[in-house]
Amino acid sequence: MEAALKRTPLYEIHRDLSGKLIDFGGWELPVQYSGIMEEHQQVRSTAGLFDVSHMGEITVKGKDAEQFLQKLVTNDISNAKDFQVVYSPVCYSDGGIVDDLLVYKYNSGNYLLVVNASNTDKDFAWMLENAEGEVELENVSEAYAQIAIQGPRSEVVLQRLTDCELGEIRFYHFKPDVMVAGVNTIVSRTGYTGEDGFEIYLPAEYAAMLWEKLMEAGKEEGLVPAGLGARDTLRFEAALPLYGQEISRDISPLEAGLGKFVKLDKEGFIGKEALVNQKEKGVQRKLVGFEMLDRGIPRSHYDVQADGISTGFVTTGSYSPTLAKNIGLALINSTFAGEGTVIDIIIRGRALKGKVIKLPFYNKKYKK
Amino acid sequence: MTVLDGLKYSKDHEWIKVEGNKAHVGITDHAQHALGSIVFVELPGLAKTLSEGDILGVVESVKAASDVYSPVSGTVLQVNEELTDVPEKLNEEPYDAWIAVLELSDASQLDALMDAEAYEKFCSEEA
Numbered sequence: 500m501e502a503a504l505k506r507t508p509l510y511e512i513h514r515d516l517s518g519k520l521i522d523f524g525g526w527e528l529p530v531q532y533s534g535i536m537e538e539h540q541q542v543r544s545t546a547g548l549f550d551v552s553h554m555g556e557i558t559v560k561g562k563d564a565e566q567f568l569q570k571l572v573t574n575d576i577s578n579a580k581d582f583q584v585v586y587s588p589v590c591y592s593d594g595g596i597v598d599d600l601l602v603y604k605y606n607s608g609n610y611l612l613v614v615n616a617s618n619t620d621k622d623f624a625w626m627l628e629n630a631e632g633e634v635e636l637e638n639v640s641e642a643y644a645q646i647a648i649q650g651p652r653s654e655v656v657l658q659r660l661t662d663c664e665l666g667e668i669r670f671y672h673f674k675p676d677v678m679v680a681g682v683n684t685i686v687s688r689t690g691y692t693g694e695d696g697f698e699i700y701l702p703a704e705y706a707a708m709l710w711e712k713l714m715e716a717g718k719e720e721g722l723v724p725a726g727l728g729a730r731d732t733l734r735f736e737a738a739l740p741l742y743g744q745e746i747s748r749d750i751s752p753l754e755a756g757l758g759k760f761v762k763l764d765k766e767g768f769i770g771k772e773a774l775v776n777q778k779e780k781g782v783q784r785k786l787v788g789f790e791m792l793d794r795g796i797p798r799s800h801y802d803v804q805a806d807g808i809s810t811g812f813v814t815t816g817s818y819s820p821t822l823a824k825n826i827g828l829a830l831i832n833s834t835f836a837g838e839g840t841v842i843d844i845i846i847r848g849r850a851l852k853g854k855v856i857k858l859p860f861y862n863k864k865y866k867k
Numbered sequence: 868m869t870v871l872d873g874l875k876y877s878k879d880h881e882w883i884k885v886e887g888n889k890a891h892v893g894i895t896d897h898a899q900h901a902l903g904s905i906v907f908v909e910l911p912g913l914a915k916t917l918s919e920g921d922i923l924g925v926v927e928s929v930k931a932a933s934d935v936y937s938p939v940s941g942t943v944l945q946v947n948e949e950l951t952d953v954p955e956k957l958n959e960e961p962y963d964a965w966i967a968v969l970e971l972s973d974a975s976q977l978d979a980l981m982d983a984e985a986y987e988k989f990c991s992e993e994a
C-alpha cells in the first residue's frame with residue numbers, strides 16, 4: 500500500500516485555488532495553478548508566490564557548531580558573517596553528494612540548515628553520525644512553514660506587510676524576528692528562480708494567513724501563486740542544480756560545476772581527499788548546457804551520444820519559456836564538454852543534434 | 868470542458884471525425900487541459916500503417932511528453948504540419964487542430980468508441 504502523502508500547512512489553499520496536486524517526493528503539492536508557462540513568465544516579469552514548506556530545517560547549536568559544519572560541508576563557512584547565508588554541497592567521503600543546503604548563520608554557535616525535503620531524514624542521520632564535540636542537532640522541519648516570493652516586484656509587495664527595511668537585507672543574507680503581517684518570521688534574500696526575491700520562514704500555524712495577506716498585498720503587481728512546475732523551469736534556466744538530477748550520490752560537486760562551493764584548501768572536511776584527487780586528475784565528466792539544433796525536447800535520463808557511442812545523459816531538459824528554445828543540462832564525458840561541440844540526444848530512439856552552449860541559460864537577476 | 872457532438876472518442880482522450888473511409892484524429896479538450904501548455908508535437912510519418920492503439924504521435928507540454936494513440940487502425944494520409952510551428956493550437960482549438968488523417972482499415976472498430984454523451988460521462992467518472 501502506498502503511504503499517505505504528507506501535506507503542508509497550505510494544502511487547503513492549494514486545493515481551493517484548484518492547484519493541480521501531485522506526489523512530489525511523498526508530498527502532495529501543486530505542480531501548477533493557472534499553467535506553468537504563465538506562472539514562469541509572471542515570476543520573471545513581476546512576482547510569484549511558492550509554497551516551499553516541504554523543505555527541511557535542521558538547527559545546529561553549541562560551542563563546536565562551526566567546527567562540525569566545517570567538517571560537514573564542502574564550502575568554507577568560517578568567513579561567513581552573522582546573518583549571512585552560505586550555499587554548500589555536503590559530500591560522502593568518496594565525493595558523492597549527500598545533499599546541497601543553505602547554512603543560515605546566527606553566530607558561530609547557532610545555525611539553521613535548510614535542506615531538500617526528500618533528503619531531510621537522510622541528512623539528519625548523516626549529521627548525527629558525524630557529529631563531534633559539543634553540538635546539538637534538531638530536526639525542526641515540522642514546526643516551520645516556508646513561503647518564497649520571487650520576482651522583480653517581490654520587495655515592493657513584501658514591504659507592504661512589514662516595517663523591516665527590506666532593502667537592508669542583501670543577497671544571501673537574512674534577518675530573524677521580522678514581523679510580517681504581525682507574525683514573527685525569518686526573512687532571507689534567497690531563492691531558486693534566478694530572480695530577486697525572499698524566502699520567509701514562519702510557524703506552520705500562520706502560513707495560510709500570511710499566504711492570503713501576501714496575495715492581497717501583491718494584487719496590484721499581479722502576484723500569482725506558482726507551482727513546482729514553474730519552480731523547476733525557473734531554476735533550470737538559471738542552471739541551479741536539483742538533487743536527484745544534476746547532483747546525486749553518484750555525482751561529485753566538481754563534475755556538477757559546483758567547484759566554487761568546494762574549498763579544497765579547507766582543513767579535513769568529509770570528501771576532501773576524494774575531491775582533491777579528482778581535481779588533480781581532472782574530472783572525467785562535466786555538466787554542460789546544450790540547446791537543440793534538431794526539433795525535439797530533451798528530458799531527464801535521455802542518452803547522450805557522440806559518434807554513436809553513449810557519452811552521458813540528460814539531467815534536466817525542457818522547453819525554456821524565457822528563451823523559447825528546447826534546452827538541456829547533461830552530464831557528459833569531458834572530451835565533449837567544450838562550447839560549440841555537437842552532441843546527439845537520443846529522443847524516442849532517434850539521434851537528434853544538440854550543441855553545447857554556455858551556462859547559465861538565463862542570467863540571474865539578483866540584487867547584490 | 869468542451870465535447871462536440873458528431874465525433875467519436877477514445878478512453879485515451881483522442882477524438883475522431885469520420886467522413887466516409889477517412890477520419891481526422893486529434894486530442895480532446897479534456898486532454899489538452901490536462902497536459903497544459905503544449906510546446907511540441909511529433910507527427911506520424913505519411914503512409915505509415917497503424918494498428919489501433921499504436922502511437923500516432925507525441926505531444927509535449929513544458930513538463931512532460933505524452934503519447935497520442937491511434938483510436939483505430941489505418942494508414943496515415945495527411946499530417947497537420949501547421950502544428951509543428953504552432954503547437955499551442957492544440958490548446959486553443961483542440962477540435963480544429965487535427966493531428967492526422969487516417970484511411971480506415973476496419974470501420975467496425977468505430978463501434979467500440981464513445982459518442983459525446985458517453986465520453987462526457989467517462990470524463991466525469993475519471994475525475
